[in-house]
Amino acid sequence: MPTYKAPMADFQFLLKDWLNINEHYQRIGAEDYDTELVFEIMAQGAKFAEEVVAPLNREGDEEGCTLANGKVTTPHGFAQAYADYIQNGWNAMLGNPEFGGQDLPYSAAVPIHEMLNSANLSWRLTTMLTESAVLAVNKHATKALQDQYLEKLISGEWTGTMNLTEPQAGSDLALLTTKAEPQADGSYAITGNKIFITGGDHDWTSNIVHLVLARLPDAPKGVKGISLFLVPKFLLDENGEPGQANALSVGSIEKKMGIKASPTCVMNYDGAKGWLVGDENQGLACMFTMMNDARFQVGMQGLGIAEASYQGALAYARDRLQSRAPYGVQQPDAKADSIIHQPDVRRMLLTQKAFAEGCRALALFYAKTMDIEKYSSGEEKTNAEHVLQYLTPICKSFMTEMGLEVANHGVQVFGGHGYVREWGMEQLMRDAKIAQLYEGTNGIQAVDLIGRKLTRSGGTMMRATRAEFIKLTDAIEDDSRRVAAQDLLAEWLEVSDNIMSFSPEDVAGAACDYLNYSSYILLGVLWYSMADAAVRGDNAAIAAGKVKTCDFYIKRLLPRKDMHKASITVGADDLLAVDDREFDYL
Template sequence: MADYKAPLREMHFLLHEVFAAEKLWAELPQLSGVVDRETADAILEEMAKLAANTLDPINRSGDEEGCHWRDGEVTTPAGFKEAYATFCAGGWGALLGNPEYGGMGMPKMLGAQVEEMLNAANISFALYPVLTNGACLAIDAHASETLKRKYLPRMYEGTWAGAMDLTEPHAGTDLGIIRTRAEPCEDGSYCITGSKIFITGGDQDLSENIIHLVLAKLPDAPKGPRGISLFLVPKYTVNEDGSVGGSNNVRCGSIEHKMGIKASATCAMNFDGAQGWLVGEVNKGLAAMFTMMNYERLGVGIQGLGASERSYQNALAYARERIQSRSPAGAQQPGQVADPIIVHPDVRRMLLTQKALVGGGRALSTYVAQWLDIAKFGEGDARKNAEAMVALLTPVAKAFTTDMGLDCTVLGQQVLGGHGYIREWGQEQLVRDVRITQIYEGTNGIQALDLVGRKTVANGGALFEVFATDVQNFIDSEVDCEAMAEFIQPLAAALQRLREATGNMIAATREDPCAPGAASVEYLHLFGYVAYAFMWAKVVSVAQARQEEDSFYRAQVKTARFYFARLLPRTQGLAASVNAGSAALMDMEEALF
């Protein structure tokens, strides 16, 4: 596999030229004076070094060795403890944290770029600190002041890690039927008993302690999701002076043997009367957990993006070096026995598809991160508008970007041919690693149902109109620019196609309860392709004026042109599927399957 090189130029371009991040940061009081362009660029450059020099070299070896479980304890692969120590020494775990408890208070727009580099270099490693960041978000937003001061500083510094404990053997998507119990204790804590599965980083040997956020039910809790509470449960007890004590009856029963992310410990966790503390309000656990879900689901989308970028880099390097056959336009390298395969149209199709999807995904993750920052640090109507955008776009950012992530890694594998199928080149690992991103943090089918059901049909398309208005405002601002016509006109047509499909779906639901589920995945993909088109149009609006002076900008315009010509037309078929209704799906009797 080609050595990973962080796409810093692309990241700087998006942050500073396309989204004018420093202008936004200056307008938000909690970010003003905290981060500027110089600081942001320095942070990105340092992470690029860590990703390339420390994390990338242990990616393949970590996959081949995997994690080990013995007597309830997990050991990570060789090199991971040292890499984690280096990561923590750099203060990376505190990047997005609340400054009141030792965090740096940096914006998610910057954090999204950092996460991409982490994931592109080593998804398995990235999962440990990223899950800790998510746990910190929930604690910071909902826990008591006592819990915040006791746990957040150690979690930011990485001495203690975090884990989310939701899923049970019988309860995945339907968390309302979980069986883990929480019994009140006289000292105000709770006694937690139950089992959880598929817990990423549930146990490891990287940190001194692991802080579990566990969903459980009190004895008198209402049935269903309204009866779920959230509890903070450390692996080891924590003494009054903040030192780590003895066992808290939290034990890893086993680890999963998986298709990919083998260096990330996926654990079955058993809580046998473990002491825990309530986070947030009683029976409001899902609300507390969803505070971190928007960040985590965008984070999973960024995992798909990171794998896509890594695949593109690998495939591009191979296509430039691999000599096979002659170009259909005639020999390009007459002195060689054949031409490099990058001259062949179909190889270019695969490379450009990856490049276009990576660029669209990176821009969309930055766009969503922008709204997350406004939702967190903004005020008044700006904050409400941002919250609406985040609610609508989160399932798209998670599901569409990871679906495209699998597509990109498979395309990269196809470029490498047989070398893409064997372990030596590392491409097959990317295919295996990225596959989980379509499954965890809510399967992509569930994300599609969320987008269609709760985020669109339930409010009559009100959230959709917030996004559509932003796109239309951009179209209106560029409509008189002749150089933008080739992008603005198809974007306007695609937006109208999406708008019509949205209206048709909402109308169909009044008569057919199966309509949302029948259309959901195609609708999400339709939405995703339109969102990427919006992103590429924004990119071109900046790049076109400078394409003659710099090849970087010329590459942006040409990639956008490919996207609009070859990928955006997919929306026509997707819209037809959305509009087709549920009859073809639901009319088949079960026995005929």
């Protein structure tokens, strides 16, 4: 398995030299934070990810999870790693301080999340969903429910889940059938079946808090009739501790392509006692508090996998001796040169590097915007919300697409060794795939971007996002880089405006191409901005690497936008021309 090392130098460059977080924290009123404190947090997070979580990744994939006598057991070492995690307060980083949370800025916590995804994606998933559950309970639950559950969710003493999907209702929640029957004591009896539930059961904590979508007896049809309920694995006794078992059970553990060490459960609810979160029939709005956070976090999974794969491929390319470099002998004392001297291997490594570092910049830009939304008010808060809404499907989709592409290159650099389990590269590729599927497939993210975030908002969210990227271009000191970045944003605006006049079918047909087109454009702007900031920084190695990787991205990866741009303009006629029966060989 590749040995993971947190990319601390890149984090430090991005936060200190590129995003200027000292100035950022002063401006938003978070004066208690600065680079010195954030870097210390990151150093401790890196130590935990590298030394505690990463060594469990390969063994966890081999061992998997087991279900016996209704109880799930996770791989050896996972529960102890989790105990260390919560003992050191990592689960509480973003929590409400009223309930024991640390209330860190997102820009201080997101680097830790990336490290955990790189180190061991299966292990990270349960903690990720707990953080999302905390957001929903904190925002929508009654004070009584918050007092009972929030402190222990924030600390990590208990974990949380998100129960949406049913066998017949995946992305289309209008088909959801789980029932919620009101009870005399103010609770509800929840009955139904849920599938694909991450962390549905495990051996880490004394209780698990399930957030379950269900329908009340008189609920309207469709998504307007969905409510959200808090359903604990164990009901609480008079002391607020887990007592009687609730009427729910694990039907099975899904047998999966990847993330084998994460317990993905089929959950059965047989009149389980639950409590309403938010208002009746407003469950989807409440759940979106979780889902939007989870979608960004899933994008971070793609980034985490990309970084792990890049590190593995780079180390192997430096060590693997194979033939001679085409531009002359590079290692005369060896029988052959390392494959890193082969231009095609360089192409793959630079593609990995450009996407990993570009997506990291996008993630931290997103985190900085979350800080602004969290600490500000009025027009500034609304503007930040628009930017986050627009960038969420881009982060989720593009970062996971790039995660799989980078993992694919990682296997390719290893050649035949990459295809066998011994080296761990094929696991990264298997683990990466799920991120394109859950929390709304990437196709659904594309429809959301072009349909809701672009056309339905009348371009408001896109323009808010563009305005924030213009701030980056205005700060570029090099004239050629600044003009090139400005040209990208001008082209993006023109293409986006043209889509506003498309028919509904042409909008849907252009969705995936528009998302990818927009992503390549925005990453291009980020790369121009990073390269300019690096030149003005005090780390010569970072500066040289950023400038040359920027050049590679602009010359070899950015042109992909033109293919997507061409596809956007042709309409959906060819997609709809084939009759359903004509897909068969009749």
